[in-house]
Structures are given as structure tokens and as C-alpha cells.
Amino acid sequence: MTKRQNRMVLVALLVAGAILAITLLLQALGSNTNYFYSPTEVAQGKAPVGKSFRLGGLVANGSVVREDMVVNFDVTDNKETFKIKYTGILPDLFREGQGIITTGSLVDGTFIATEVLAKHDENYMPPEVADALEKAKK
Structure with a gap:
């Protein structure tokens, strides 16, 4: 060659x-x-079966039931409601009426969550940023 x-x-x-x-x-x-789906999309069958995905919405009022480390609650988008089962410690910001995102999969019509993330409101500012802005004013 x-x-x-x-x-x-x-x-x-x-x-x-x-x-x-x-x-x-x-x-x-x-x-x-992990794609994000709302409770309405999950109810319509758009979410994958047997695969992990994200489900998000508001925690329905009066739906949180705690049994030791197992927490059952409903997530709603004000159109559809979905049952969630989570084993573990919930974030501090978790409460009824709060927006959350869960990661997990569907098992027999119940979403088994492996992770729960609670959203903060739009007025939240990290302490470091607040301190930097305060120092900039002076």
C-alpha cells in the first residue's frame, strides 16, 4: 500500500x-x-408503561396519608388526579397544595415514586444571592 x-x-x-x-x-x-407528564397525560395513556418517568402537579388537599416511612398522596393538575406511593423522607417544602415533581413508574394504576422534589414559590431567593444583593445596595 x-x-x-x-x-x-x-x-x-x-x-x-x-x-x-x-x-x-x-x-x-x-x-x-425521564420525560415529564401531567396527571391528565398519564390518564390518557401517553406515559410509558414499565419505564421510569416524571409525574408532576399539585398535592391534592386532604390526600396525604403517612404510615411510618410510606406516604400515599394524590397529585392533581385540577383536571385529573393520580395516586402516588413513596417510601422515604419527603422534602421539607412538601405539603398539600404545593407543586411537586416525582420520578418513578406505574404499577397497577398507582405511581410508585423513587424521588419526590418539592417546588418553591417564585418569591424564593437563595441566601447567597440575597446577601450579595444586600451588599450591593450598601
């Missing part, structure tokens, strides 16, 4: 390797994505 042919083979191998690496990366990222 000539030098030119060796270079062409090397370039072809590099391009093929890059394509393979990008393909594997996209497959890995695609299988780890």
Missing part, C-alpha cells in the same frame, strides 16, 4: 470510530431520559 492509501484507510477508520462513538452516546442518553 502506498502512503496515500494508508492515510485513506486511517481517515476511514477514524470516521467510522467517531460515528460509532456518537451512536453509542446517543443510545446511552436516550435510555436514561
Whole structure:
């Protein structure tokens, strides 16, 4: 083989390797994505069955039932309501009427959550930012 042919083979191998690496990366990222669904979308069957996804909405008033470390509650988007079961410690901001996002999967019509995230209100400001703004005023 000539030098030119060796270079062409090397370039072809590099391009093929890059394509393979990008393909594997996209497959890995695609299988780890958690899409967000509202209770209405879940009730309409748009959520994946047997796969992890995010379900969010407001915690329905009067729906929180605690039994040791197991918490059952309903999440609503004011159109549909969905039952959630979570085992673990809930975030401090969790309360009825509060917006939350849960990660988990559907099992027999109940959403089994592995993670619960409570949203703060729009007036919240991290203490570090508040201190920096206060110092800037002086």
C-alpha cells in the first residue's frame, strides 16, 4: 500500500470510530431520559408503561396519608388526579397544595415514586444571592 492509501484507510477508520462513538452516546442518553407528564397525560395513556418517568402537579388537599416511612398522596393538575406511593423522607417544602415533581413508574394504576422534589414559590431567593444583593445596595 502506498502512503496515500494508508492515510485513506486511517481517515476511514477514524470516521467510522467517531460515528460509532456518537451512536453509542446517543443510545446511552436516550435510555436514561425521564420525560415529564401531567396527571391528565398519564390518564390518557401517553406515559410509558414499565419505564421510569416524571409525574408532576399539585398535592391534592386532604390526600396525604403517612404510615411510618410510606406516604400515599394524590397529585392533581385540577383536571385529573393520580395516586402516588413513596417510601422515604419527603422534602421539607412538601405539603398539600404545593407543586411537586416525582420520578418513578406505574404499577397497577398507582405511581410508585423513587424521588419526590418539592417546588418553591417564585418569591424564593437563595441566601447567597440575597446577601450579595444586600451588599450591593450598601
